[in-house]
Amino acid sequence: MSTKKVISGNYTASYASMLCRAEVVPAYPITPQTTIVEKIAEFVASGQMKAQYINVESEHSAMAACISAALTGVRTFTATSAHGLVLMHEMLHWAAGARTPVIMANINRALAPPWNVWADHTDSMSQRDTGWIQIYCSSNQEVLDTLILCYKVCEQPDIMLPAMVNLDAFILSHTSEVVDVPDQKEVDDFLPQFNPEIKLDVDEPLSFGTLAFPSSWYMEWRYKIQHAHDLAAKRLVEEAKAFEKHFGRPWGGLIEEYRSKDAEIILVTMSTIASTTKDVVDSLRDQGRDVGLVRIKSFRPFPTKDLREALGHAKVVGVADRSHTFGNEGPLFTEVKGALYNHDRRPPLVGFTVGIGGRDVLGSTIEGLYDHLEKVADGEAYKEVRWIDLIGDEEEVV
Amino acid sequence: MKEIRFHGRGGQGAVIASNILANAAFLEGKDVQAFPFFGVERRGAPVTAFTRLDEKPIRIKYFIYNPNYVIVLDESLLKAVDVTAGLKDPGIVVVNSKRTPEEMELSQYKVATVDATSIALDNGLGSKVSPIVNTVMLGAFSIATSVIKLESILESIPGQVPIKAEENTKACKTAAEKIVLHW
Amino acid sequence: MDRPRKDERPDYKTWKDIPLTPVCNFTTIKGNPTGGWRTFRPIVDMDKCIKCGICWQDCPDAAIVWEEDHPVWLYSHCKGCGICARECPSDAIEMELEVKI
Ligand code: SF4
Ligand code: SF4
Numbered sequence: 020m021s022t023k024k025v026i027s028g029n030y031t032a033s034y035a036s037m038l039c040r041a042e043v044v045p046a047y048p049i050t051p052q053t054t055i056v057e058k059i060a061e062f063v064a065s066g067q068m069k070a071q072y073i074n075v076e077s078e079h080s081a082m083a084a085c086i087s088a089a090l091t092g093v094r095t096f097t098a099t100s101a102h103g104l105v106l107m108h109e110m111l112h113w114a115a116g117a118r119t120p121v122i123m124a125n126i127n128r129a130l131a132p133p134w135n136v137w138a139d140h141t142d143s144m145s146q147r148d149t150g151w152i153q154i155y156c157s158s159n160q161e162v163l164d165t166l167i168l169c170y171k172v173c174e175q176p177d178i179m180l181p182a183m184v185n186l187d188a189f190i191l192s193h194t195s196e197v198v199d200v201p202d203q204k205e206v207d208d209f210l211p212q213f214n215p216e217i218k219l220d221v222d223e224p225l226s227f228g229t230l231a232f233p234s235s236w237y238m239e240w241r242y243k244i245q246h247a248h249d250l251a252a253k254r255l256v257e258e259a260k261a262f263e264k265h266f267g268r269p270w271g272g273l274i275e276e277y278r279s280k281d282a283e284i285i286l287v288t289m290s291t292i293a294s295t296t297k298d299v300v301d302s303l304r305d306q307g308r309d310v311g312l313v314r315i316k317s318f319r320p321f322p323t324k325d326l327r328e329a330l331g332h333a334k335v336v337g338v339a340d341r342s343h344t345f346g347n348e349g350p351l352f353t354e355v356k357g358a359l360y361n362h363d364r365r366p367p368l369v370g371f372t373v374g375i376g377g378r379d380v381l382g383s384t385i386e387g388l389y390d391h392l393e394k395v396a397d398g399e400a401y402k403e404v405r406w407i408d409l410i411g412d413e414e415e416v417v
Numbered sequence: 418m419k420e421i422r423f424h425g426r427g428g429q430g431a432v433i434a435s436n437i438l439a440n441a442a443f444l445e446g447k448d449v450q451a452f453p454f455f456g457v458e459r460r461g462a463p464v465t466a467f468t469r470l471d472e473k474p475i476r477i478k479y480f481i482y483n484p485n486y487v488i489v490l491d492e493s494l495l496k497a498v499d500v501t502a503g504l505k506d507p508g509i510v511v512v513n514s515k516r517t518p519e520e521m522e523l524s525q526y527k528v529a530t531v532d533a534t535s536i537a538l539d540n541g542l543g544s545k546v547s548p549i550v551n552t553v554m555l556g557a558f559s560i561a562t563s564v565i566k567l568e569s570i571l572e573s574i575p576g577q578v579p580i581k582a583e584e585n586t587k588a589c590k591t592a593a594e595k596i597v598l599h600w
Numbered sequence: 601m602d603r604p605r606k607d608e609r610p611d612y613k614t615w616k617d618i619p620l621t622p623v624c625n626f627t628t629i630k631g632n633p634t635g636g637w638r639t640f641r642p643i644v645d646m647d648k649c650i651k652c653g654i655c656w657q658d659c660p661d662a663a664i665v666w667e668e669d670h671p672v673w674l675y676s677h678c679k680g681c682g683i684c685a686r687e688c689p690s691d692a693i694e695m696e697l698e699v700k701i
Contacts (some may be wrong), residue, residue: 025440090621118621137455157478157563179620189455190478195436196450197443217603217621223695225604229624240622247620291478298476377455381479 021201021266028191031159031198032098032184033058035166037068037190038206041096041122045073045084049103050136052126056098078103082110082121089119090227094170097121098102100188101128104142109147114181115150115223115244117227120173120213121168127155127290127341128188129376137377138187140342143318144350150244150348152182152251153318157294158195163187164270167206171255174213176287178247178253187341188377191321201266209265252320273322276329278304279311284392285330287313287337287355289381292380294371299385310389315351323358330355330363337388337394339371339407341380348372348404369395384408418471419564420481424500425464425490429543430551430578434488435466437555439575441569442470450475463498470564477547488558489513490533490550495521511561513550518599529561531596540588542581552578556592567593634661640695642673647689648692655684655693 024033032055036044044063057273062068071088075081078099085095099107104125105254129139143153152173155163162184169182199398216222219227231237252273259270275293279285286296293314303310311328315322330336336359339351347353352370359365371388374380384407395401406414421438425431432453439451447470454465467481483503489512494500501510501523510526513533518524533550543549552574559567571589575582604610604625612618644655649670656664662669662686663678685693 023443025436025443025451116622149656177620187478189452193455194450194452194478195439196475197448215621216618217623223603226624227621229622231622236615236618236622239618242615243618244621246615293475295478379479382477 021205021223023197023199025195026159026198026200027193027195028156028159028162028186029126029193031055031162031200032166032186033062034198034200035163036096037062037070037205038121038201038209039096039122039167039170039205040094041070042087042093042318043071043073043095044097045075045081045095046176047075047078047081047096047099047103049078049100051188052098052100052103052124054192055124055126059096074275074399078122079108079110082107082114082154085123086110086114086117086119089114090099090117090219092213092215094174094213095119095121096123098124098126100126100143101130101136105130108146111146111149111151111181113228114232116240118179118244118247119181120170120179122169122173123181123183123184124162124166125185126188126192127185133210135376136188137348138190138291138374139339139376140185140340143185144342144344146183146340147319147350150180150248151319152180152248153185154182155185155289155318155350156191156316157289157291159186159191159194159198160268160349162191163198163200163264163271164266164268167210168255168258168270170213171210171258171262172251174215175254176216178251178254180213180244180247180251185290187291188274197352199268203284205266209262231379242308248320252317252322255317255320257397265290271316272325273317273320274310274316274325274329275314277314279313279329279333282311283309283334284337284389284396285313285333285335286337286339286385286388286392287315287326287330287351289315289318289351290341292339292341292385295380295382296385299389300381303386303389308389308393310392315355318354321354321358326355326358327362327364330359330366331362331395335369335392336366337371339373339385339388343372343375351406358401361398367395368403369401370404371407372404378408418469418473418475419486420484421468421470421482421492421558421587422481423464423466423468423488424494424498425466425551426547427462427464428547428549429490430549431462431464431466431490433577434490434551434555435468437552437570437573438468438493438558438565439470440573440577441555441565444466444569444572445566447471447474448473450508463494476585481505484508486511486558486562486564488554490554492516492521495523509562510567511554511558513554528599529557529596530599531557531592533557533592536588536591536595540581540584540591542584542588552589553592556589557596560593561598606642633676634679635674635676638675638678638698640680640682641675641698642678642680642682642684642693644671644673645692645694648672648690649688650690650692652689654687654689658683659688
């Protein structure tokens with residue numbers, strides 16, 4: 020029997036790691052992730068959770084410990100945020116390359132300077148090429164469900180990839196919401212034991228992390244990571260169906276379409292901004308305006324095919340990014356444009372950089388984006404990339 | 418949807434109060450959100466916390482700017498913070514105080530008061546310098562507004578306060594009796 | 601994909617054949633004699649050696665084996681890094697240029 024609890028996004032992640040029976044949890048505290056690992060330490064100390072909690076000296080070590088533990092065939096969990104995540108960077112590549120299904124909660128937080136502990140996706144976006152699966156959540160329930168689903172998918176013998184489950188700093192991490200927490204048996208029945216085919220074994224020694232040459236197998240090993248991502252895109256959707264059957268709650272697909280199938284004007288975004296956008300879409304629809312939302316849940320694997328189907332019919336598409344690739348534009352914007360370029364139907368696209376460093380994204384902020392998109396749909400000249408709510412002046416076209 | 422803002426000082430339990438209220442509303446079948454002001458916390462500094470409750474699923478994920486109700490855990494904050502900022506009309510302010518709305522310069526609002534500090538100390542909650550008044554204020558809030566039943570608050574206290582569940586429950590009930598509605 | 605068998609030369613034909621996790625089933629010491637990389641050779645003076653085992657413990661290539669009560673150097677694998685000589689507490693190991701020997 021599941022129990023409904025009013026708990027924060029962070030505690031939700033802690034519960035998920037316990038219910039998924041993570042056996043090794045190496046972690047280093049950082050705001051706003053700290054309460055995840057505090058709670059896990061409590062679970063372990065009280066004997067509720069049978070895991071080895073490892074105090075490490077840095078996030079780099081935390082990830083190194085996760086990889087090593089996973090290579091011995093045990094289930095691992097860790098959590099971090101912002102500067103912690105970027106310090107892990109080298110080891111993130113290693114985790115994916117070594118094909119260890121490490122599961123990590125990342126609290127999306129801005130990077131310094133200037134210091135800022137609030138919601139921003141720059142930390143995880145800058146880990147795009149590490150080979151990790153990246154899912155972005157828009158509610159605490161989704162944090163729990165996604166963590167369970169990721170263990171299920173990532174540990175499959177033909178996937179074996181690490182996954183990062185992202186939740187917005189404070190907006191989810193420190194906000195209590197109603198979460199349906201399954202009991203241990205329900206999770207055990209869904210999630211088999213982790214039993215990798217290749218692991219460290221003193222009786223059958225193998226060298227891990229060996230050299231591979233230009234002439235043979237390095238490129239092939241890299242291709243296999245891509246191949247696993249292609250499989251993971253399918254497997255996430257299949258396992259989500261099994262999840263729904265088992266837990267009685269849908270997880271959905273790599274994207275979520277909200278009143279967008281018959282909409283002319285579509286906003287594409289992620290995480291908690293997308294949740295607020297649903298209310299905005301409803302109220303604009305009530306006014307007879309032709310708007311919809313497409314929420315990207317899986318950023319890696321990137322849902323190119325789904326996006327083509329979901330966006331091809333639109334008159335104009337806006338993409339709201341809570342991060343920015345300096346020297347260009349929002350990373351989500353780039354990727355959505357890329358997905359549509361080779362498609363026969365290519366609506367005009369506008370990129371919005373919004374909510375940087377936790378600047379509050381209100382319903383009215385999002386309404387402003389739709390206003391802007393309507394003008395583009397009416398044929399007004401537009402800037403391809405907009406920084407929203409800059410104080411005092413608009414961005415400058417140089 | 419109802420939106421509630423708590424004003425307290427670090428250590429008085431404003432954040433826990435926002436959670437107790439959310440949990441109580443959840444017990445009544447509502448969807449809820451509770452969150453602290455996303456700041457950098459220090460003991461003694463002004464703290465703000467929020468609760469949102471609704472019959473329908475809550476999807477908005479931004480701050481509360483126009484609360485229906487404000488709960489002030491520490492009267493001295495009236496001087497330091499604009500506690501009625503953005504308060505909806507007609508809003509209700511529940512203050513931990515022995516004074517009248519006129520004395521507090523709050524007479525343009527619907528005000529309810531309770532001497533939460535004395536009730537907390539009578540029940541051994543906190544110390545004279547830092548009484549823990551959160552559960553007391555929630556007892557008063559349930560009477561001052563029709564948003565939440567006292568029983569629901571009492572039911573959700575034990576799972577949310579770290580210690581002294583019984584004392585908190587008793588203090589909460591006392592506040593419900595001693596509250597003064599100035600309207 | 602099966603776990604590669606120890607010290608058995610695999611016959612991979614396509615990317616489909618290689619194991620998912622990049623591993624090598626040849627341990628360095630067996631499949632790859634690295635002694636030829638050496639510029640300096642560690643030479644022990646057994647009269648000075650106090651048989652503490654530090655060289656044996658610290659050799660990164662496991663090129664020192666312990667026989668009965670003393671260290672023995674496997675020159676087929678010693679890379680000549682000099683760690684043993686640096687760490688020996690009684691200065692019993694000298695690094696000599698290979699060409700001279
Ligand atoms: S020189 Fe280096 S490789 Fe050779 S035995 Fe000494 S420590 Fe080992
Ligand atoms: S470290 Fe030096 S003294 Fe110790 S066993 Fe090796 S050669 Fe002998």
